Amino acid sequence: MPDLFPLINLHKVDAAMVDIKRRHDHMDPGRELIAELQALRQIHAEAKAEADRLAGELKDAELEQKSVEEKIAKIDKQLYGGKVVNPREVETFQREIESLKHHREALDERILELWELVPAAQALEKEHSEHLSHKQAELDAYQNRVVEQRTLLADSYKKLAAQRPDLAKAVDPGLLRQYDAIRQKYGGIGMAEVLDSGACGSCGTTLPRRTVVAVAEDRLEHCESCHRLLFKAVPAV
Ligand SMILES: [Zn+2]
Structure with a gap:
């Protein structure tokens, strides 16, 4: 009947290594924050597009306003410069000025709006x-x-891995082979503690009474459900 104590020590190190590896590999890279950031980027891009569009519209409207002013001034000059005398020609020029002034009014109105919208x-x-x-x-x-x-x-x-060879050396070779075979098959964990409730500490299955008794007597037993070697809880000293 090999002494289980060295194996339990080894198992504790192996279990800690499995746990560390799992935590290391499954650490959340910030999925929620990344999703929030993407949503904010989208909102910002839309706001920027709108601000740019309105600023562009204001610039265009101001340029057009200037051009309309110049056209009106030019026609005014022709009309009152004394060169145009034909009444029909005068009427045409006046209609054109009316139309341009109308357009200017619309532009003025929009520019006023844009002066508020753009900022x-x-x-x-x-x-x-x-x-x-x-x-x-x-x-x-x-x-x-x-x-x-x-x-x-x-x-x-790394620290735990460095402890492992010495701990393994202290274990009965036959027992170590059994343990390693189970470990390789079942996610790196080869042993399970028998809980006070009589359940397997690894898979939670309620163990048969005779198994619990056998483990309490330091006999080698497996959990029938998860196949791991069982050991009894050792109260902390
Ligand atoms: Zn089990």
């Missing part, structure tokens, strides 16, 4: 841009912490 749209774009920067900083900080934690986990893993 408001630009302020909104700036606000979204700031949200975006904050969220990006939040994600950067989170990801830095993930890198730090991964490094810590990798260090702990």
Whole structure:
């Protein structure tokens, strides 16, 4: 009847290594923050497009306003310069001036509106841009912490891995072979603790009474459900 104690020590190190590896590999890279950032980018891009569109419209309207002013001045000059005397020609020029003034009024109105719309749209774009920067900083900080934690986990893993050969040497060779075979088959965990409730600490199955008794008597038993070698809980000294 081999002594189970060295194997339990080895198992504890192996289980800790499995746990560290799982935590290392499954660390969240910040999925929620990344999704939030993408949504904010979209909102910001839309706000920027709108601000740019309105600013462009204002620039065009101001240029056109200037051009209309120049046309009106030019016709005015021709009309009152004394060169146009034909009444029908005078009427044509006057109609043209009327039409241009009408167009200018519409432009003036829109320009007034745009003088309010453009700064408001630009302020909104700036606000979204700031949200975006904050969220990006939040994600950067989170990801830095993930890198730090991964490094810590990798260090702990290395320390445990370094302890493993000596611990394995202390285990009865036949028992070690059995244990390693189970470990390879069942996710790196070869042993399970029998809980006070009489359940397997690994898979949760309620163990038969005789198995619990046998384990309490230091006999080698397997969990019928998860196949791991069973050991009894050792109270902390
Ligand atoms: Zn089990």
